[in-house]
Amino acid sequence: MAHLALYRAWRPQTFQDMVGQQHIVQTLQNAIRENRLSHAYLFNGPRGTGKTSAAKILAKAVNCEHGPAPEPCNECETCKRITEGSVMDVVEIDAASNRGVEEIRDIRDKVKYAPTEVRRKVYIIDEVHMLTTEAFNALLKTLEEPPAHVMFILATTEPHRLPPTIISRCQRFDFRRVSLPEQTARLREIAEQEGMSAEEEALTYIARLSDGGMRDAVSLLDQIASFTGGNVTLEQAVDATGGLPSEQFARLAAAIRDGDVSAVLHEIDEMMKAGKSADKCLEQLMHYFRDMLLTQLAPETAGTSGRVSDPSELRRFAADFPRERLFSIIDLLNRYQTEMKYAAHPQTMFEIALIKLCTAVGQTTSAEQPGVPASASSAPAGDVAKLQQKLAELERKLDAALQKGTGLSAAGKGQPSVGSGRGSSARDSSSAAKPVRSRVKLEPFAAAAQSPASKELLAKWPQVLQRVKEERVTVHAWLIDGEPVAWADGTALVAFKNTMHRETTDKPANKSMIEGVIGSILGEPASLATVMLKEWQDAASGTAMAEQAAGEELRLVPEDGSEPAREPLVEEALRLFGEDLVVIKDE
Structure with missing residues (x-):
C-alpha cells in the first residue's frame, strides 16, 4: 500500500469521524440545525488535525441533497462529487502556490454569480497565511460583505500571520492536537479493519511520534506496515522511523552518568553505522532526558506524554541524575541542536555535545554559568575568595584616590587612563551609577x-x-x-x-x-x-x-613679545594633566 494511501482511505467523511475535535463538531452541527451559518470561517491549528477535512465535510453538509443536515449522507450525487472534487461551485485553493492578487481578484469577480450545481458556493483556501498583503487587501471587502450564496473557509497553521482585519471578519475555530489515547484507539481500529497485526506498544510509539497530528499518525502506520509486511512490532516501528531503541538510550544515559567518554563515542559510532542522522539522534536524546525529568517532577504524566516505552527503566535512571543536572543536560543539548543546523559536520557537533556532558560530571561547567570563565569555575573556592577580597581592596584604594583628586596615576604608573568621565565621577557621590568609559583611544x-x-x-x-x-x-x-x-x-x-x-x-x-x-x-x-x-x-x-x-584661537601676548604669565592653579593643572585639550560633556 503506497504512502498516504491509508490516510486517504480513512480520511474523515463525516463530523463523527473527526477525532479529538468534538467541541468544533458540536458548534458547527448546531449552527446547521439552527440555520445560523456564518459567511466566513477560520480553521487554525497544528498540521494533520483535520482542518481541511472539516471544511469539506461542512461543504457537503450545507449542500447535501437531503439537507442542509448536521451530517452529510455521503450517498447522494452531490456528496460523492464534492468528495471527488468535481463540483465547480466548491473550490479548494492552495494559497501556497496561488498567493498573488490576481488569483484573489478572480475569486472576487466570480462570487457574485449564483451557484449552478449546488445550494451554496464554498471557497476553501488552504494555507491562507501564504497570501501576499495585496491579496489580503483584495479579499478583505469580499470577505466582509459576500453574497448570501457564498461561504469562505480559511485554513492555516499560522494564524498570527493573518491581518487582524481578516481574522475579525471570520468565525475562528482552534483545532487542538489529538490526545495520545484517542490516537492510539483510532490506530487500533484502522489496523483491525485493514487486517494488520500491530502491537499495542508500537501503536503508542507511532502516536507519540506524530505529535498530536492524526494524519501523520495514520501515514506512519501505513509506512511501517509497508516496511514490515503488515506485522507492526515496536522494534520494527523504531527501525522504520529512524529512532533509537530504548536499550541504546539506556546505554547512553549510563555512559553520561558515569562520565565514560569511550562508551559514548562507541555508541555514536554504532548509530552512524546504522545510518542514523546525528541531528535526529540528538533530538531524541533530548526528549529522553526530558522524559526523565518529568518522571522526577510529575510521575503521573510522564507515561502519557513521553516517547520512551519502558517507564520502569526510566524511573531507575532518573534516580541517578540530580534535578539540576537534568536541567543543564537539556539546556546544553538544545543549544547544540540549534548550532548543528549551521554546522558543516553535524556528527562532530553531536560528539562534542555528549563529551561535554561526560566531562561535566560532578561539577558546573562554565557554559552553565554565563560570564564566568572556565578557569574561575574550576578554581578552588579558597582561591576565588582571596581574589574577590583583593579586588574589593583595590576598588577601595581606587575610590579613595579619586576622592583626593590625585587621578589614576597615583594608583600606579603605567596604567591606561579610563577617560575624562572618571574625573567628573569623582566629584559625584553616585559615581557607581556612571558608565565606564572606553579604554580605546578614540x-x-x-x-x-x-x-x-x-x-x-x-x-x-x-x-x-x-x-x-x-x-x-x-x-x-x-x-x-x-x-x-x-x-x-x-x-x-x-x-x-x-x-x-x-x-x-x-x-x-x-x-x-x-x-x-x-x-x-x-x-x-x-x-x-x-x-x-x-x-x-x-x-x-x-x-x-x-x-x-x-584656526580661530586668539592669544593675548605682552608688548615685549614674551609668553603671558600663567596663574599658579593653571600651572599646577598643566603639570598634573598635561596640555592636551579635554572636552567634558555631562551624560
Whole structure:
C-alpha cells in the first residue's frame, strides 16, 4: 500500500469521524440545525488535525441533497462529487502556490454569480497565511460583505500571520492536537479493519511520534506496515522511523552518568553505522532526558506524554541524575541542536555535545554559568575568595584616590587612563551609577573616520556579517548590533548601542573569530576594538570642534613679545594633566 494511501482511505467523511475535535463538531452541527451559518470561517491549528477535512465535510453538509443536515449522507450525487472534487461551485485553493492578487481578484469577480450545481458556493483556501498583503487587501471587502450564496473557509497553521482585519471578519475555530489515547484507539481500529497485526506498544510509539497530528499518525502506520509486511512490532516501528531503541538510550544515559567518554563515542559510532542522522539522534536524546525529568517532577504524566516505552527503566535512571543536572543536560543539548543546523559536520557537533556532558560530571561547567570563565569555575573556592577580597581592596584604594583628586596615576604608573568621565565621577557621590568609559583611544579613529580605508570597511561589512554568521550564528546575533565607524592602524572600530552585545562580542573567543573574518575579507591582518555608540559620537563631535577652533584661537601676548604669565592653579593643572585639550560633556 503506497504512502498516504491509508490516510486517504480513512480520511474523515463525516463530523463523527473527526477525532479529538468534538467541541468544533458540536458548534458547527448546531449552527446547521439552527440555520445560523456564518459567511466566513477560520480553521487554525497544528498540521494533520483535520482542518481541511472539516471544511469539506461542512461543504457537503450545507449542500447535501437531503439537507442542509448536521451530517452529510455521503450517498447522494452531490456528496460523492464534492468528495471527488468535481463540483465547480466548491473550490479548494492552495494559497501556497496561488498567493498573488490576481488569483484573489478572480475569486472576487466570480462570487457574485449564483451557484449552478449546488445550494451554496464554498471557497476553501488552504494555507491562507501564504497570501501576499495585496491579496489580503483584495479579499478583505469580499470577505466582509459576500453574497448570501457564498461561504469562505480559511485554513492555516499560522494564524498570527493573518491581518487582524481578516481574522475579525471570520468565525475562528482552534483545532487542538489529538490526545495520545484517542490516537492510539483510532490506530487500533484502522489496523483491525485493514487486517494488520500491530502491537499495542508500537501503536503508542507511532502516536507519540506524530505529535498530536492524526494524519501523520495514520501515514506512519501505513509506512511501517509497508516496511514490515503488515506485522507492526515496536522494534520494527523504531527501525522504520529512524529512532533509537530504548536499550541504546539506556546505554547512553549510563555512559553520561558515569562520565565514560569511550562508551559514548562507541555508541555514536554504532548509530552512524546504522545510518542514523546525528541531528535526529540528538533530538531524541533530548526528549529522553526530558522524559526523565518529568518522571522526577510529575510521575503521573510522564507515561502519557513521553516517547520512551519502558517507564520502569526510566524511573531507575532518573534516580541517578540530580534535578539540576537534568536541567543543564537539556539546556546544553538544545543549544547544540540549534548550532548543528549551521554546522558543516553535524556528527562532530553531536560528539562534542555528549563529551561535554561526560566531562561535566560532578561539577558546573562554565557554559552553565554565563560570564564566568572556565578557569574561575574550576578554581578552588579558597582561591576565588582571596581574589574577590583583593579586588574589593583595590576598588577601595581606587575610590579613595579619586576622592583626593590625585587621578589614576597615583594608583600606579603605567596604567591606561579610563577617560575624562572618571574625573567628573569623582566629584559625584553616585559615581557607581556612571558608565565606564572606553579604554580605546578614540582620537586616531575620529581623525580617520572619513578615510578611504574606513569607507572600504563600511562597504565590506555585510560580507563580514555573512561570514561570521556562517562561522557561528550566535556571535552574529551579537555583532549585528554593532556599526563599523572607523579603520586606523590595522584596527576596525565597531560602535554598539547595547552594552551586553558589546561585552559578549569582546570575549576573547568571539573577538578572535571576528578578527580572523575581517582580516580575510580585507586581505590584511586586522584587530577589533569596540566602543559604545554614544561615546563614539561624543568623541567624533569633539574632534570636529577642536579642528574648527584650531584656526580661530586668539592669544593675548605682552608688548615685549614674551609668553603671558600663567596663574599658579593653571600651572599646577598643566603639570598634573598635561596640555592636551579635554572636552567634558555631562551624560
